[in-house]
Amino acid sequence: MGQLPNMKITFISQYFFPEQFSNTDITRHLHDAAHHDVHVITGVPNYPAGAFFPGYSNTKNREQYWNGLHISRSWTKARGTGALSLLLNYITFPITGGWTALRKTKARPDVSLVSMPSPVSQALVSIILKWRYGTPAVYWVQDIWPESALYTLKIKNPLIVKPLTWLCGWIYRRADLVLVQSAAFPAMIERFGVPAEKVRVFPNTAPDSYRPLPRDPDSFAGKLMPKTGFNLVFAGNIGESQDFDTYIEAAHLLRHREHLNWVIIGSGRDMGRVQQMLENRGLADAFYFLGRHPEEAMPDFFSHADAMLVGLKDNPIFRLTVPYKVQCYMACGRPIIASLNGEGSRIIDEAQAGITSPAQAARELALKIESMMDMSAENRAKFGRNGRAYFEKNYEAKKVYADLEKWLKLAAAS
DSSP, X not given: XXXXXXXXXXXXXXXXXXXXXXXXXXXXXXXXXXXXXXEEEEEOOOTTXXXXXXXXXXXXXXXXXXXXXXXXXXXXXXXXXXXXXHHHHHHHHHHHHHHHHHHHOOSOOSEEEEEESSOGGGHHHHHHHHHHHOOOEEEEEOSOTTHHHHHHTTOOOHHHHHHHHHHHHHHHHTOSEEEESSTTOHXXXXXXXXXXXXXXXXXXXXXXXXXXXXXXXXXXXXXXXXXXXEEEEEESOOSGGGOXXXXXXXXXXXXXXXXXXXXXXXXXXXXXXXHHHHHHTTOGGGEEEEEOOOXXXXXXXXXXXXXXXXXXXXXXXXXGOOOHHHHHHHHTTOOEEEEOOTHHHHHHHHHTOEEEEOTTOHHHHHHHHHHHHHSOHHHHHHHHHHHHHHHHHHTOHHHHHHHHHHHHHHHHTO
């Protein structure tokens, strides 16, 4: 069979607009730029806070047409704030999403694309379509399972670990093609018996709107950001994995630097605990929690940053990961301070886009922050320019999405 010029693509993920994931940009590219017919099977938006977004529920906005995309939302158990509710959220989507896919799919899609941050069980929806229609399945793996689940849910019981490991292997082997977000990931997929020729590296990119902007004090972000001092900006989910404990300890070590502003843009399940820790340690005045904002506003916020912050806990799986925010920070030409081990740290160092310290090493992180604060504005700007150049060479959207479209057509034509 020859390659298909246009495709009917079923895009599957628990996470979609208005949740801030790259899923939105991927589907819009496939529809707007490549002119494919995209049907999204997703859940009711509730990430990262764990509660449904305003205007959405299990009875509202379940079926939408948005920017040319047909979106079908399955019944969803919100993530909540505890491990049990998160587990129920993970278990529910494969069932309700599979049922939604069967009800809403009237003809055979050419290919399904599963975007797979946790959980891996999202792929069961594509397996159902494969069983029903013979639709080839392409996975984009961003979290490695079962390790991610064992860490997040603190599972150690071998009566759970062994069956979960078997299930993950079975799911991975059902794919016609497995895309992975990091060059360190392939071996973790191949260990389950997936042939190496079925694994490709598909890194994160950033939306086209992510680019260097001049700092405008009268802009929307400019009116919210601290007006004086050194703005160290973290953007994204406030969760256990992001390791705010290390940030707080570093802030305590740097409490003598009165002009250091820790600016947090985002929200998440761990925010209440983080804010309480800051109150308990007398650090609340140094932190500015600006809340969640639309993704298109991020470049404006980033322009007011003297440096951007990224970190993950020291975990074997996190060492393989390049956090999505790294590409976003680079795209906006901002210098980066990282508290990371492994692939994410390696890429920042290779790009000369900032300075890195080991994960969960508060004293080293504090020293790196002071180093960034004390260097000249020109040297910080050079880090930013290096990051932007590295992004354009390795992660620019046109190149990344061209590879994705090529691989989807390859799978669809197989």
